[in-house]
Amino acid sequence: MMSRSTSSIILTLILLALIWTCASERAITGGPEDETAPQILYSTPENESVNVDLTTTIFIKFSEQMKKSTFSAALQIWPRPPADYELKSDWTSLKITFNEPLEQDETYLLTLDKNAQDLRGNGLESTYILAFSTGADLNSGRLTGYIHGSKAI
Secondary structure (H helix, E strand, O other), rough: OOOHHHHHHHHHHHHHHHHHHEEEEEEEEOOOOOOOOOEEEEEEOOOOOOOOOOOOOOEEEEEEOOOOOHHHHHHEEEEOOOEEEEEEEOOOOEEEEEEOOOOOOOOOEEEEEOOEEEEOOOOOOOOOEEEEEOOOOOOOOOOOOOOOOOOOO
């Protein structure tokens, strides 16, 4: 006959094993194979927004559950924010919180590439691009002006 402490240890280990397997990132099993690329349903701020608050939080909503571990490699922000940022996810959304306010009158370009994957390993169909400005104008990214110097440019 097992002692009470041995029974408690075995029960605790079983419960920990159940919790550990429930918390892991993996696709739901059964049904047809998922080969569909996840879609981005919307984001805030919206693409090409101006006068975005310097302390904004970026929110991106997906059409299905995503692998949280793929976001950091898939995300790029230009120019680099003044300080680092934190990524949080609740499986179907991504929240980007900046540790310090963004620069005033700056256009930011955020890209989320195909390395962002759903639980079955399907990447985004194409790179998602979000451009927004903390000023009144969105920098178009075009170069304008005159070229001075040699005619052999």
